[in-house]
Amino acid sequence: MGRARLPLATLPSPVLLLLLLPPLLLGAGLLGCRGPAPRDVSVFYRYEPKLDGYDVTYPILLSSHTERPAHDFRETRVLWPFGLFRREGRETENRLYPFFSERRRVDRRGFIDYDLAIYPFVWYGTSADEGSYLAILPFGGTLKGFLGKDEIRIAMFPLYAWTRDKEFQSTHILFPFVNFVEGGGYSGFRVFPFYGHYEKVDRDGRPVYERSFALWPFVTWQRNALNSSRPSETLFIFPFYGRIDTPNTHQRTVLWPFFRYSENTRDPWWELRLFWPIGVISRGRDEERTEVWPFYGHKRRHVAIGSEGGYESYESRFFLFPIVRLEEQDSDIRSTTRQWVLPIFWRYEHRYKLEGESSHEWKVWPLVRYKRHRDGRVEVNVLSPLWFEDPEGFERIFDPLFRVYYHEARADGTDVTEAAFGLFQDRETPEESSLALHPFFFVDQTKDESYFRLGILFGLFQYYERGDETSLRFFWLPEWPTFGGGDDGE
Secondary structure, eight states, rough: OOOOOOOOGOOOOHHHHHHHHHHHHHHHHHHHSSSSOOOTTTTTEEEETTTEEEEEEGGGTTEEEEEEEGEEEEEEETTTTTEEEEEEETEEEEEETTEEEEEEEEEEOOOEEEEETTTTTEEEEEETTTTEEEEEEOOOEEEEETTTSSSSEEETTTTTEEEEHHHHHHHHHHHHHTTEEETTTTEEEEETTTTTEEEEOOOTTEEEEEEETTTTTTEEEEEEOTTTSEEEEEEEETTTTEEEOOOOOEEEEETTTTTEEEETTTTTTTEETTTTTTTTEESSSSEEEETTTTTEEEEEEEEEETTTEEEEEEEEEEETTEEEEEEEEEEEEEEEEEEEETEEEEEEEEEEETTEEEEEEEEEETTTTEEEEEESSSSESSSOOSOOOSSHHEEEEEEEGGGGGEEEEEESSOEEEEEEETEEEEOOOOOOEEETTTTEEEEEEEETTTTTEEEEEETTEEEEEEETTEEEEETOOOOOOOEEEOOOTT
């Protein structure tokens, strides 16, 4: 077997290398040898091979490294969630929140799109389509592609700001008090909070909307969707009276938030709100809702999609919100069930109907977590302080720091047990087995007894057997001396 390689060349900076050097050296003592090897050392270093690469985790440093060579993907997380260094194909992203972020992309034409931010003061970028920009807050400068705008110009913000989105232009003076808009069919102004009026016309010159306010938020009136078949009119005199009318829907509000009634005469559907958000009752052809917050609530919705039996449905209940909550989402493709009895119990279940697979997770917080993955892999954790389904690798980095007990069983026959924050480890695979009690000793061997290794003090001393060959290793240096085995030509 070849020697395992540490991902030193993939680390993004000398600073990160210094941070990770102690656990890397410790891992080198265990991995720098032939044959099977323990893949982690308690909370310091964890190595997990994948079909398309590997994951390395440094829980004590809240850091990890991932390699996927087949997908040209490399990612390092440092003091997660603050530091991220990622490269995927021709795109790189580096960030260290709340101080710094950098992104570099190469488009299909080979041009570079680059953005740099040193929060919240310096913003710089360049691209083939937008050109270059630089802003130093609060003094001034230009931003491009931020906040959904093509271009933003600022000078001593909030004293002055100008934005452009295609033909639409907006000028701010003493933001947000004075504003003027023009271009792209838009026009209007505001002197907040005294008065404001905005209008828009379409390309044919037809009015789209008219929106005004006086002494905001006390008096507002609007006319919307004027160039469509469903125009609407809105009037609100806060908090005494409000109305919204369209050809099919009507809404009346009296002494907000005490009373509001809405109806749709076409579907049909109606809703009554009393002392919002305490009381809500609604009924319709495809949905219903009853809530007496925070004591009880029930919501149901079912929508048909297409003409081939597709659908989406949603149903939820709560009791003494947010303590007890139940949710069910169902469609012709996937169904999801979530249950919470806070702060003690969580349960999630996902069924993937097309693939015939499912995943299941429950947690008695913060004591126990059980998780069955789509591929049949099962995990049990004691302790488990995270309170959410993990979208970003938090479990991989943080869980080992709280791992009093851990068990994992895979469909390929691999079985892993850990205890005492990873100091005790017992690993079984179809080809090999290993046992460790760090830092005192570890033992690993192949099932056919062709290989055996004993290590003491994180591998400071190691003893090997390979067939009739025996060797020793000291201080993580190359193996020496070696006994038996005969000559290669014999």
